[in-house]
Amino acid sequence: MCLMRFTKMHGAGNDYVYVDCFAENLDHCDITELAKSISHRHFGVGGDGLILIRPSDVADARMQMLNADGSESEMCGNGIRCVAKYVYDHGIAQKEQLKIESGGCVLDLSLAIGSDGKVEAVTVDMGEPILEAPKVPTSIIESGKVVDYEIEIDGHKLAVTCVSMGNPHCVIFVPEATDELVLGLGPKIETDPRFPNRTNIEFVEIISKDEVRQRTWERGSGETWACGTGASAVCVAGVLTGKTNRKILNHLLGGDLTLQWSETNGHVMMTGGAVEVFSGEWNA
Numbered sequence: 283m284c285l286m287r288f289t290k291m292h293g294a295g296n297d298y299v300y301v302d303c304f305a306e307n308l309d310h311c312d313i314t315e316l317a318k319s320i321s322h323r324h325f326g327v328g329g330d331g332l333i334l335i336r337p338s339d340v341a342d343a344r345m346q347m348l349n350a351d352g353s354e355s356e357m358c359g360n361g362i363r364c365v366a367k368y369v370y371d372h373g374i375a376q377k378e379q380l381k382i383e384s385g386g387c388v389l390d391l392s393l394a395i396g397s398d399g400k401v402e403a404v405t406v407d408m409g410e411p412i413l414e415a416p417k418v419p420t421s422i423i424e425s426g427k428v429v430d431y432e433i434e435i436d437g438h439k440l441a442v443t444c445v446s447m448g449n450p451h452c453v454i455f456v457p458e459a460t461d462e463l464v465l466g467l468g469p470k471i472e473t474d475p476r477f478p479n480r481t482n483i484e485f486v487e488i489i490s491k492d493e494v495r496q497r498t499w500e501r502g503s504g505e506t507w508a509c510g511t512g513a514s515a516v517c518v519a520g521v522l523t524g525k526t527n528r529k530i531l532n533h534l535l536g537g538d539l540t541l542q543w544s545e546t547n548g549h550v551m552m553t554g555g556a557v558e559v560f561s562g563e564w565n566a
């Protein structure tokens with residue numbers, strides 16, 4: 283039995299259950315089981331996963347993120363904006379520039395404060411993408427970058443671009459991001475043996491050099507309404523394939539994100555909203 287307060291938050295409709303571990307002690311909880319049960323949309327609170335906001339020795343807070351299937355990810359772009367909002371709005375660190383640790387890295391975040399004195403939007407320095415195939419990781423090629431590389435999955439020929447933003451992504455530009463692709467092929471790509479750690483998948487429609495539309499099949503959670511690391515990977519893939527400019531507006535199912543891949547330092551900057559929805563007590 284696990285008893286704790288939780289807060290439901292979302293970034294562009296990518297919703298997670300957040301637990302403030304500055305206040306709650308989860309030492310006695312099996313967090314893998316907790317992530318599965320609390321995320322369940324019928325038997326639990328409901329969400330794309332569980333995010334623990336933990337104290338950090340090197341930053342203002344540490345984010346630990348678990349998918350709805352209980353697996354852990356290194357990074358979560360929409361989640362880290364919500365963690366920043368929580369840390370500021372709940373007085374853990376009331377600074378407009380925050381540092382948050384995730385997956386062994388420390389990320390810099392800039393907060394935009396609304397007229398109610400609460401965080402409205404957050405810009406995250408997502409760092410440099412990792413493109414070397416074995417480091418993404420993917421075994422599609424032995425070394426070098428996988429850019430618009432044709433592979434065959436389940437009888438479909440797909441041109442894939444593989445990018446790690448701390449977690450693995452496979453970006454596929456398509457004329458239309460249909461259910462057949464996202465829901466049909468997404469899970470097959472996720473578990474294809476050429477992605478040894480599984481992968482997140484982005485199906486992307488190009489609207490113009492500056493604007494795209496994305497649907498996401500996430501490793502461990504299925505289709506989500508947005509994915510911040512995925513949107514960052516799409517920004518990088520758009521430049522590598524010559525399809526988009528370095529700055530794009532990305533329309534996701536639950537909202538928009540702005541991405542920019544800097545030519546000067548190679549970092550991807552992501553800006554988007556963060557929303558607190560409700561709080562409650564879990565006692566299952």
Ligand SMILES: N[C@H](CCC[C@H](N)C(=O)O)C(=O)O
Binds near residue numbers: 361502512
């Ligand atoms: N939705 C998240 C990414 C979760 C990725 C997770 N599904 C993984 O296993 O890497 C985001 O906004 O970046």
